[in-house]
Amino acid sequence: MNASPAIIQLKDVKKSYKLGETDVPALKGINIELKRGEFTAVVGASGSGKSTLLNIVGCIDDPDSGSVLVDGVEVTKLDDDSKSALRNRKIGFIFQSFNLVPVLNVYENVELPLLINPDIPRSEHQDRVSQALKDVAIDHLAKNLPDQLSGGQRQRVAIARALAGSPALVLADEPTANLDSVNSHRIIDLMLELNAKRGVTFLFSTHDEKLMARVSRHIQIADGLIKA
Amino acid sequence: MSRLFDKNLATLAWRNLRRNTRRNLATGLAIAAGFTAFMLAAGYAYRVQRVLSSYTVYALHVGHIGIYKKGALEMFSIKPKDYAMSADDQKIVDDVLKDMDNIEMSGRYLSGQGLIGNGCKTFPFMASGVDLTIEDKVMNHRTLKRWNEHLYKHRTGQSLWEFPDSFGAVSISAGLAQLLGKTKVHSELGEAKPVMITDCTAPDARALFGADANVQFAAGSWDGTLSALDGEIVGRFTTGLQETNNTAVTMSLAHLQKLLNTESIGNMSVWLKEPLLLDLTITNLRSKLQKAAPHLEALPWRDERLSPYYTGTMQFIFVMVSFIGCVLAVVIILSIFNSATMTVIERSQEVGMFRSIGYNSKTMRKIFLMEGFFLTGISLACGIVLGLLAMFLVNRLHITLEPPGVSGGIQLILSPNALIILVGSAIVSLLGVGSTWIAVTSVVRQNIAKLVSGAHR
Structure with missing residues (x-):
């Protein structure tokens, strides 16, 4: 792992989308630095640029200009395969709609990122998956298929999948948007607990004000610019 | 990629076949029926070729x-x-x-x-x-x-x-x-x-x-x-x-x-x-x-x-079987292409998830190609069994043909040939995998953020 205390550094990142013939700016020159172990929420209204910011940090979208360093690596210069490898080893993703594979059971879903990680030998898979499932308290559901689980349980599986490869950074785009308020709080509690226990950096987007109160650092984004 | 990884991909591809049973069944039936028809046409052509060639070489x-x-x-x-x-x-x-x-x-x-x-x-x-x-x-x-x-x-x-x-x-x-x-x-x-x-x-x-x-x-x-x-x-x-x-x-x-x-x-x-x-x-x-x-x-x-009679007859049969083969190839290509396109579009968010967690486009294509290969393989196996059964029935029915220029009737006998079935299966498998490749390539190379958000659909 890179010795730098910053896991994420964004310098003057700009991104716009084409809407017919018009360029619609989503990010208008973003500068952010995220330290290791931070638990940060990106907040803002719909269309403010939260998801675009997370996508660029997660190397699943490219900025039009600017610099993006993930764990000291300038990702804008990487080819597709290198970015795939970086995502696999350094970044975990939690999606709003969970995105579990319905034909794989919980254990197999969590194991997915490990299967393509050459740094993790097969002999370690079971321990890592079991530990991740224990950490999110669903180890008893390992054999279940996703459609046998509740929404909260599915999101726990998604969190376990994000953590199984021991990434330095976990990105979560509106992780509680599809959950009721009780489950939303539980998920945030869980993420906080994992942040404290594993020291993983969490960056997630939300527009739920109740959740914002639980988070130490906010990045307020509006019209493609950081406000606070 | 390790063998273990390939095995996991194969398992995933195999299980994915169960996700849209009705569509896969329809595609599989189209392939199986098409291959059965091909086997019958090829069985007839092979029989005629063997009869005429041995007649020409030995009896004449x-x-x-x-x-x-x-x-x-x-x-x-x-x-x-x-x-x-x-x-x-x-x-x-x-x-x-x-x-x-x-x-x-x-x-x-x-x-x-x-x-x-x-x-x-x-x-x-x-x-x-x-x-x-x-x-x-x-x-x-x-x-x-x-x-x-x-x-x-x-x-x-x-x-x-x-x-x-x-x-x-x-x-x-x-x-x-x-x-x-x-x-x-x-x-x-x-x-x-x-x-x-x-x-x-x-x-x-x-x-x-x-x-x-x-x-x-x-x-x-x-x-x-x-x-x-x-x-x-x-x-x-x-x-x-x-x-x-x-x-x-x-x-x-x-x-x-x-x-x-x-x-x-x-x-x-x-x-x-x-x-x-x-x-x-x-x-x-x-x-x-x-x-x-x-x-x-x-x-x-x-x-x-x-051997003017042999060459004339075989040229006609070759044209006939080739035409049938081309029609069947188009049916198979379109069936698989349609099925694969629908599948990959339906699963574009899942593709985005896989890409997000580090699977590259090559690996994603591999999963879909395996699915296409399994679907084609199972359908072909069914087609071969159906084809053999149909040949057996036709031969048992003792159907007599009276082609012009032939004295007396000749019994319609269809003869299966392992090499033709093998080559036909290989071609259909290639067509199946090729159609899948064309259908999925553009999707797995899409912007991952768009795939994950479902914007691709």
């Missing part, structure tokens, strides 16, 4: 290789003397063949025409003079027996090789026998002496024709004189073709040479131990003949001039 004495004097195929019937193979030519060929591998046997052949009569009426005949030293082997060859069983069923009497040359034994085609009123062959009449018919218009004349097996041949000899010979009908056969069934006569080479007053022959036919090595063998033979007798040429049996 064309051999795998025919050796002729250059130009003989076009000119022999006009100037037989100039385009025949002399005794010296035959010896040269014998010497060349003696030193070659892959030669099973060779024989000498002559053809001629003239008139055949029963004492009252005469009819034109086309005679083949065959080499009796190998005729037994040629006409009882396992390949001919396997594919032309019907020839033996329609054969009456004895074979030419059972008689000495001096006996004048001949076999005549069934149509010609009927025209001549020769209803019985030598073995059915015993030692009956030739019957003299004094009044050809008498009511009992026709009955008298059949009272003996004697016929008379008249032909213009090669030296320009008229020649005549007696013959004893020892056998009757069917050529299978209306065109020749009223004129064909087979006799010993020596008997026909005597009729035509020559010691020459029309050609030599060569049969190979391993017919698959025909091209290699004929190349070798041509090079040897070029040195020893450049005025002779060696031709493969499938040369249009040697």
Whole structure:
């Protein structure tokens, strides 16, 4: 792992989308630095640029200009395969709609990122998956298929999948948007607990004000610019 | 990628097949039905090819290789003397063949025409003079027996090789026998002496024709004189073709040479131990003949001039089967392409998830290709089973076809061939995987953020 205390550094990142013939700016020159172990929420209204910011940090979208360093690596210069490898080893993703594979059971879903990680030998898979499932308290559901689980349980599986490869950074785009308020709080509690226990950096987007109160650092984004 | 990883991908691909059972079932059925149809068409084509090729090579004495004097195929019937193979030519060929591998046997052949009569009426005949030293082997060859069983069923009497040359034994085609009123062959009449018919218009004349097996041949000899010979009908056969069934006569080479007053022959036919090595063998033979007798040429049996009926029929069947094959290929490509496109679009968010957690586009394509391969493979297996079953049923139904130009009906028999099924399966698998590749490639290369958000749809 890179010795730098910053896991994420964004310098003057700009991104716009084409809407017919018009360029619609989503990010208008973003500068952010995220330290290791931070638990940060990106907040803002719909269309403010939260998801675009997370996508660029997660190397699943490219900025039009600017610099993006993930764990000291300038990702804008990487080819597709290198970015795939970086995502696999350094970044975990939690999606709003969970995105579990319905034909794989919980254990197999969590194991997915490990299967393509050459740094993790097969002999370690079971321990890592079991530990991740224990950490999110669903180890008893390992054999279940996703459609046998509740929404909260599915999101726990998604969190376990994000953590199984021991990434330095976990990105979560509106992780509680599809959950009721009780489950939303539980998920945030869980993420906080994992942040404290594993020291993983969490960056997630939300527009739920109740959740914002639980988070130490906010990045307020509006019209493609950081406000606070 | 490790084998373990591939196994996991294969497991995932296999399980994914269950995700849209109805669509996969419809696609699978289209492939299976298409392949069954292909197998039936190919089974028919294969059967016809085997029947006609063995008939041409053995029953028509064309051999795998025919050796002729250059130009003989076009000119022999006009100037037989100039385009025949002399005794010296035959010896040269014998010497060349003696030193070659892959030669099973060779024989000498002559053809001629003239008139055949029963004492009252005469009819034109086309005679083949065959080499009796190998005729037994040629006409009882396992390949001919396997594919032309019907020839033996329609054969009456004895074979030419059972008689000495001096006996004048001949076999005549069934149509010609009927025209001549020769209803019985030598073995059915015993030692009956030739019957003299004094009044050809008498009511009992026709009955008298059949009272003996004697016929008379008249032909213009090669030296320009008229020649005549007696013959004893020892056998009757069917050529299978209306065109020749009223004129064909087979006799010993020596008997026909005597009729035509020559010691020459029309050609030599060569049969190979391993017919698959025909091209290699004929190349070798041509090079040897070029040195020893450049005025002779060696031709493969499938040369249009040697086997016009075979080549004409097979060209037609090839066009027919190719057309069916192309239609089926389009059906299969469109079915799989449609299924794969729908699948990958439905699962675009999942593709985005996989890409997010580090799976590259190559790996994603691999998962979909495996799905396509499994779907095609299972469908093909079903298609093969259905095809074999359909062939079995068709063969059991004893359907008789009466194609134009063929004397008597022929049973529709479909013969499965492992190589055709294997090659057909390989092509369909490639088409399946190729169609999937085209359908998924653009999607798995899409912007991952768009895939994850579902914006791709």
